[in-house]
Amino acid sequence: MFMHEPTDSVSWAHPDPDFDHSRIPYPPTLPPPGFSPEYEALSYVWGSPDSPEIALVRNVATMANGRPETIALTGKSFLPLFITRNLAGALRHLRRSDKARTLWIDAICINQEDKGERNHQVLRVTSVYTLAKRVIVWLGPEADSSGLAMSTLQYLGRQIEVSSDTLRFAAPDATEPAWHRTEVSLPYSSAVWAAILALFERAYFDRVWVAQEVILANPEAVVLCGHDESSWHTFSRAIVCLVTKQDVSPDLRRRLERARTLTWAPLDISLFFVLHLMRTRLCSDPRDKVYAALGITPPGFARLIKPNYQLPIAEVYKNAFLAALEHSKRLVLLQDCELQARSVVGLPTWVPDWSVPRQSHLLSAFAFASGMSRSHHKFIAPDTLAVLGRRVATLRHASGAGPETPEEVVSHVRAWEPSGLFTDSYAAGGSLLDAFLSALRVGYVYERFPLGSASHLAEWREFYTNKFRVAVGATDKEEVAHDKESYWTTVFAKYRSFITTDQGHVGLGPTGALPGDIACSILGCNTNIILREAPDGRYSVVGECYIEGLDDAVGILGPLPEGWTKVAGKDSDGYTVHNFKNQSTGVITSEDPRVPPLLPPWRALERERDPGCPAVWACFENTTSGEVIDTDPRMLPDALEQRGVKLETFKLC
Known part of the structure; x- marks a missing residue:
């Protein structure tokens, strides 16, 4: 820790690599007697190293007679230190008062050039931000009407509250008691919307380490942008409110969805989503895509990871995958693999390449391909993973490179239309048109997700028929692409291939899928996975897919009985649950009608969710x-095979 003086002094990390850094008691080690443990932690973006500024630093890490004193390395009380311009700007704004403050800043408190020290200190950063008296979020200097955006967000955030199960309601002292409702438009001018968009386009919301820093912060956290200030509590509620509004532009919605992940409690985020979240963010060392996540992952997983910046990136990622598999007995991380988006040399195809941004939108929240099953796997060193599952389809056709922009989605989707779209029946029942339209949204329609923001299939059908497919010219395509009715299609179709199967099914697959690839339901994996057989008999993971009529564990358990449909709901904690509805009686149950009743020695157990669980x-x-599992025992391999379900081993390479 260091004392930030009201002059240009900031913090201290000695430039001499031979200096014994163990003499400095970083949080959360206990401070010496008489030393106040209160400190603030800065959450910020380092910024460009070009044109650094010089700051004077006073170290207060050692103690004498219960008082902080400087380590006299140069015989001076203050040491000069080069810092980035963004950090210098933050510290200048923090000097607005004459009050001296104790700050923790990673760029200064950790010797970034010493990999051994970084290995040691990464594990302690979690406690630094958890134990801090206050976390200070620095968004940067005032620019692009940021003052207007900050004041607008502060007022909006004061109007709503959010419950632990993510429900929104009016704040007790709200002056705008209806603003929390999704359908209520906000009376903002174009200038206000532009200012808000510019604020959320700032680099802060793109960096990997800030996710851990903000999520771990206590309720005293504040947001600074230039001279404007807001509590994080108020700021985050404005984000939650805005992201649900129907009239928010797609560009702003995408930025808000990224920012919204910073508002979640660490125990509410699954391990798999944390690692996916880190993949979407930027950092200078690709290993940080794993190491920066450790503070907000389940302790059982974090204990299996030992930061080591000397390891090759491929080894770090493979170790993280295997640790997640050991901890959770799930193969959900297969869903983050994209064969066409890889840059790390030597990485097996069954390990996500977290060093590069994912091209397509993750389907996990919308899929239920293997039911509530756990993985059954075997790691065969050095790079083979054997998994159990079933092949459900063979691809007959796969379109070329997926669209990149919403406008391109409009053009591609129209070219994807199969022949007989308005006249033919679908292989899994119903009309080909409805199957095609549902596939474009990976099944996200009101009939399947009645508690979400999805529109009815009939509404989407009408919009597609009368507006989407008839749009011509750049202006019409842009208008259609940015309509709220098109939103989920433009999200899911981006960088995806339109696929058909030998059995006549349609769906969305990864870019790079080829005819002859197989779609498989793999135990412990939420989505169906496209595999490609290699000459040695092993399989490469091409990516996840959605095939209309082959989700909902159909590939493993077969179709639902006539009169039954799957509908998603919410549990008391706000998590999505997959229920089943009897259309004749209207009864909704969590019991899958395709599986037998639960028999002894197994029984359902009521208990709270484990932190970070799927x-x-x-x-x-x-x-x-006495064994306790978090998946349905009726989906175990032995139980499935006793009911005639033939499973296959796939060796992934």
């Missing part, structure tokens, strides 16, 4: 052995 989760106990 979204698809339930608890069962074996009363004979």
